[in-house]
Amino acid sequence: MLAEQEQYSFDFHKETAEIVAESHDELKVKIGEFAGPLDLLLYLIRQEQANIFDIPIARITHEYLNYIRMMKRLDIAVAADFLVMAAQLIEIKSKMLLPRDPMAAEDEEIEDPRKELVDRLLEYEKFKAAAEMLYERSTIEHAVFPRGTIETDEHNAEVNATVFDILTVFQKILARHKDEVKMEIHREEISLADMIRNLRTRIFAAGELNVAEFFESLETKRELVTAFVAVLEIVRTESVKLLQRKTFADIILKAENSG
Amino acid sequence: MAETIEIIEEEFAAEEKQPRDLADLSRAVEALIFVADEPISTRALAEVLEEERELIESVVEELAGSYEERRGGLQIRQIAGGWQISTRTEVHEDVRRLLKSRPSAKLSLAALETLAVIAYKQPVTVPEILEIRGVQSASAIKTLLEKRLIVTKGHKETVGRPMQYGTSKEFLIHFGLKDLTDLPSIEDFEDLVSP
Amino acid sequence: MAETIEIIEEEFAAEEKQPRDLADLSRAVEALIFVADEPISTRALAEVLEEERELIESVVEELAGSYEERRGGLQIRQIAGGWQISTRTEVHEDVRRLLKSRPSAKLSLAALETLAVIAYKQPVTVPEILEIRGVQSASAIKTLLEKRLIVTKGHKETVGRPMQYGTSKEFLIHFGLKDLTDLPSIEDFEDLVSP
Numbered sequence: 001m002l003a004e005q006e007q008y009s010f011d012f013h014k015e016t017a018e019i020v021a022e023s024h025d026e027l028k029v030k031i032g033e034f035a036g037p038l039d040l041l042l043y044l045i046r047q048e049q050a051n052i053f054d055i056p057i058a059r060i061t062h063e064y065l066n067y068i069r070m071m072k073r074l075d076i077a078v079a080a081d082f083l084v085m086a087a088q089l090i091e092i093k094s095k096m097l098l099p100r101d102p103m104a105a106e107d108e109e110i111e112d113p114r115k116e117l118v119d120r121l122l123e124y125e126k127f128k129a130a131a132e133m134l135y136e137r138s139t140i141e142h143a144v145f146p147r148g149t150i151e152t153d154e155h156n157a158e159v160n161a162t163v164f165d166i167l168t169v170f171q172k173i174l175a176r177h178k179d180e181v182k183m184e185i186h187r188e189e190i191s192l193a194d195m196i197r198n199l200r201t202r203i204f205a206a207g208e209l210n211v212a213e214f215f216e217s218l219e220t221k222r223e224l225v226t227a228f229v230a231v232l233e234i235v236r237t238e239s240v241k242l243l244q245r246k247t248f249a250d251i252i253l254k255a256e257n258s259g
Numbered sequence: 260m261a262e263t264i265e266i267i268e269e270e271f272a273a274e275e276k277q278p279r280d281l282a283d284l285s286r287a288v289e290a291l292i293f294v295a296d297e298p299i300s301t302r303a304l305a306e307v308l309e310e311e312r313e314l315i316e317s318v319v320e321e322l323a324g325s326y327e328e329r330r331g332g333l334q335i336r337q338i339a340g341g342w343q344i345s346t347r348t349e350v351h352e353d354v355r356r357l358l359k360s361r362p363s364a365k366l367s368l369a370a371l372e373t374l375a376v377i378a379y380k381q382p383v384t385v386p387e388i389l390e391i392r393g394v395q396s397a398s399a400i401k402t403l404l405e406k407r408l409i410v411t412k413g414h415k416e417t418v419g420r421p422m423q424y425g426t427s428k429e430f431l432i433h434f435g436l437k438d439l440t441d442l443p444s445i446e447d448f449e450d451l452v453s454p
Numbered sequence: 455m456a457e458t459i460e461i462i463e464e465e466f467a468a469e470e471k472q473p474r475d476l477a478d479l480s481r482a483v484e485a486l487i488f489v490a491d492e493p494i495s496t497r498a499l500a501e502v503l504e505e506e507r508e509l510i511e512s513v514v515e516e517l518a519g520s521y522e523e524r525r526g527g528l529q530i531r532q533i534a535g536g537w538q539i540s541t542r543t544e545v546h547e548d549v550r551r552l553l554k555s556r557p558s559a560k561l562s563l564a565a566l567e568t569l570a571v572i573a574y575k576q577p578v579t580v581p582e583i584l585e586i587r588g589v590q591s592a593s594a595i596k597t598l599l600e601k602r603l604i605v606t607k608g609h610k611e612t613v614g615r616p617m618q619y620g621t622s623k624e625f626l627i628h629f630g631l632k633d634l635t636d637l638p639s640i641e642d643f644e645d646l647v648s649p
Contacts, residue, residue: 035563036589081589120588127586129643130570131563134629138560141630143546145553147488147539148296150345161371162605162622163434167443169368170375173392282525287548290527290541294549307552330477332484346485353482354489357502441608447617451596 037085038124040067045121052121055114057096061089092117190223195230199253203240208254211242284308284318289335292319298341366402373399374408378430378442382412382423400424408433479503479513484530484539487514493536493627534626535633561597568594569603569625574640576620577607595619603628 034040044063050056068086071078095113112118190198203209211231218224231253234240239256279287287308292299305315319342323335332350335342346354366374373396376388388396403409407429414420426439436442474482482503487494496514500507514537518530527545530537541549561569568591571583583591598604602624609615621634631637 035567036587038588079589081584085588120586124586124588126640126643127567127570127574130574130638130640131566133638133643134566134570134573135560137629137631140543141628143543144630145290145294145541145546145549147344148294150489161366161374161434162599162602163436163443164448164599164606165371166375166378166434167445167448169372170379171445173372173376176393286525286527286542287545288527290545290549291552293528293539293541294553299552303552308548330481332481332486333488344488346489347481350482350485353503354485357486357489357494357498360498360502435605435607437608443606443617447606447609448596448599451592451599 035128036079037082038121039128040064040082041085041117042121042125042128053118055118057089057093057114061086061093064089088117190226192226192229192233195223195226196234199227199230199234200238200240203234203253203255208252211251211253213250214253279308279310281318281321284310284314285322288315288318289322292335292342292344295341295343298337298339298343300341303341366406367399369394369396370399370402372396374403374426374430377403377409377424378426378439381425382415383425384415384421384423386421388424474503474505476513479505479509480517483510483513484517487530487537488539490536490538492623493532493534493538495536498536532632533630534623561601562594564589564591565594565597567591569598569621572598572604572619573621573625573634573637577610577618578620579610579616579618581616 034043041060041064044060044067045052045055048056048059048063050060065086068078068082071082092113199209199214202214215224215227218227231242234253235242240253241256242251243254244251288304291304291307301312301316301319304319305312308315319335323337323342326333326335330347332346333344334347335344337343372392373388376391376396377383380387380391385396385400388400400409407427409424409430410427412423412425415423430436431438431441483499486499486502490498496507496511499514500510503510514530518532518537521528521530527541528539529542530539532538567587568583571586571591572578575582575586580591580595583595595604599606602622604619604625605622607618607620610618625631626633626636
C-alpha cells in the first residue's frame with residue numbers, strides 16, 4: 001500500500017536531492033536533481049552546518065566542484081548554470097585570498113566578496129520556502145473535488161483560451177498547412193521513366209515540342225530537374241533532336257522521322 | 260477471563276475494517292453522487308464503499324429525504340437507474356438566466372483557430388482564412404463577431420472585393436494585451452521549446 | 455366602497471414588485487453556484503438575480519455556513535474570486551476510489567520554484583526568474599503555460615521587449631486561493647530561512 005502510493009505521490013521532502021557518501025571519496029546522488037546551483041549550494045552549506053552569513057568558501061567550493069565532477073562521471077549533463085556558479089565560487093575564493101591593500105585606510109570598509117552570493121542565497125531561499133508552501137497547498141487541494149459534468153455543461157463544450165493558446169493553435173495550423181503542401185508535392189512527383197514516356201508521347205503526337213513551354217508547365221523544382229534529365233536522355237537515346245530555328249529563338253524537340 | 264478478552268481482541272483485529280457510522284456513510288454517498296458524471300446506481304455506490312446494497316439504499320433514501328426537507332436549490336433524484344444531484348424546478352428561471360448571461364470567455368476550438376489566424380494575419384479575408392485553416396470558418400467568424408472579438412476592416416480591393424477581418428479592442432482586453440504588437444510571436448516562446 | 459377598491463389595487467401593485475424572500479434567494483443562489491462550471495462571483499450572482507450585492511453576499515455566507523453546520527459530504531467555499539460547491543476533504547478517499555483517480559501528476563521542484571517566483575514577482579520576465587533561481591527555467595515555464603497555471607502578461611518595455619508572466623485563475627483554483635492577496639506574504643518566509 002505504502003509502496004504503491006509512493007509511486008505516484010511526489011513528496012516534496014523526499015524527492016529533494018541529496019548526496020550520500022558511500023565511502024570516503026565515492027559520493028552518490030540519492031534521488032532527483034538539485035533544482036539549480038543555488039539549491040545545491042544551500043544543501044552543501046547545511047550539510048557543513050555552516051553559517052550562511054559566514055560561508056567557509058574554500059570548503060564549500062571544494063564540495064561544489066566535487067559534485068560537478070561526480071555528475072560528469074555519471075554522465076549526467078551538467079547545466080551551464082552550474083558551471084557559471086562554479087566559476088563564481090572560484091572567483092570569490094581567490095578574492096578572499098588576496099591580501100588587503102596596504103595603502104587602504106585602516107577604517108575603510110572592505111566589502112566581503114561573499115556578500116552578493118549571500119544575498120542571492122537568502123533571496124532564493126525565500127522562494128524555495130514559497131514553493132514548499134505551494135506544494136502543501138496543492139496537496140490539500142487534491143483532496144477536494146468539483147462536481148461531475150451536468151447537462152448544461154454539454155451545451156458548453158468549449159475551451160478556455162489564453163494568448164499562449166492562440167499562438168500554439170496558430171503554429172499548429174501552419175504546421176498542418178505545411179504538411180498538406182508537402183503531400184501534394186509528393187503526389188505529383190514523377191519518375192524519370194514516366195517523364196521520358198510523357199515527353200516521347202508529346203513529341204511524337206505533335207511532331208515537335210517547345211522545350212521552354214514544356215518546362216513552364218511543370219510546377220516543382222524536382223519536376224524541372226527530372227524533365228531536364230529526360231530531355232537529355234531522349235535526345236541521346238531516341239530519334240529526337242534539339243533544334244533552334246534562329247538565334248535566341250525557342251528550343252524545339254523534334255522527332256527526326258517527321259522531317 | 261483474561262483469555263476471553265484476548266479472544267475478543269483478536270476477533271476485532273481480524274475484522275478487516277470497522278463499520279462506518281451512518282453519518283460518515285451519508286457524507287461519502289453525497290460526495291460520490293456529486294462527483295459522478297452520470298446518475299450513479301445504488302449498486303455502484305455499494306461497491307465503491309464496500310457496503311451492503313440494502314444499507315446504501317436506505318442511506319441514499321434518507322439523504323434524498325433530507326434534501327427534500329431542506330427545500331434548498333438542489334435535489335437528489337432517481338433517474339436512469341441511478342441517483343443524481345440536480346437543481347430544483349422552482350429555480351429553473353434563475354438557472355436559465357445564468358446560462359444565458361454566461362460570460363463569453365469561452366471559445367470552441369474552431370473559433371479559437373479562426374481567431375488565431377485573424378490575429379496574426381489581419382486584415383484577412385474569408386477565402387484567405389479558408390486557405391490557411393483548410394476548412395470553412397463561416398460559423399466561427401459569426402461567433403467571433405457576436406462576441407465582438409473581431410471586427411470588419413473594409414473590403415479588399417481584389418476580385419469580388421471580399422470583406423476583411425481584424426481583431427477588436429475587446430480582443431485586446433480579453434487577452435490582456437496592450438496593443439497588437441504585444442501579441443506574442445513565435446520567437447517569444449522559442450527559448451521555451453528547447454529542453 | 456370606492457376607497458376600499460383603490461386600496462386593494464394598491465396592494466396588488468405592491469405585491470408585484472415584492473422582494474423575494476430570503477429562503478427563495480438562498481435556493482436560487484445554491485442552484486446557481488451548482489450550475490456554474492467555474493467559481494461564480496458574488497457580483498455575477500447579484501446580476502443574474504437582480505439583487506443588491508450586499509444582500510447576495512450575506513445570503514451566500516449564510517448558505518456556506520449551513521453547509522458547514524450540516525457537515526455533509528459537500529462544502530461551499532470561496533475560491534478564485536468566486537463561490538464553488540465541492541466535496542469535503544474528509545471523503546477524498548471514497549471519491550478517489552470512484553474516480554479511480556490518483557493524486558494528479560504534481561509539479562516538479564523546478565516548476566514549483568518557478569511558479570513561486572512568478573506568483574510573488576508578477577509580472578516577471580524569464581531573465582528575472584533566472585536571476586532569482588540561478589538556473590534556466592525554460593522547460594518549467596513551458597509546463598506551467600501548458601497547465602494554464604501561468605499566462606503571458608505582455609512585453610516588458612525594456613531592451614529586447616521580453617515576455618512577462620503572471621499567474622492565472624487556474625493557479626488560484628489549483629492552490630485553493632481566494633485571490634492573490636490570499637497568498638502569504640513573501641516576507642513571512644524570511645523567518646523560516648536559515649538563521
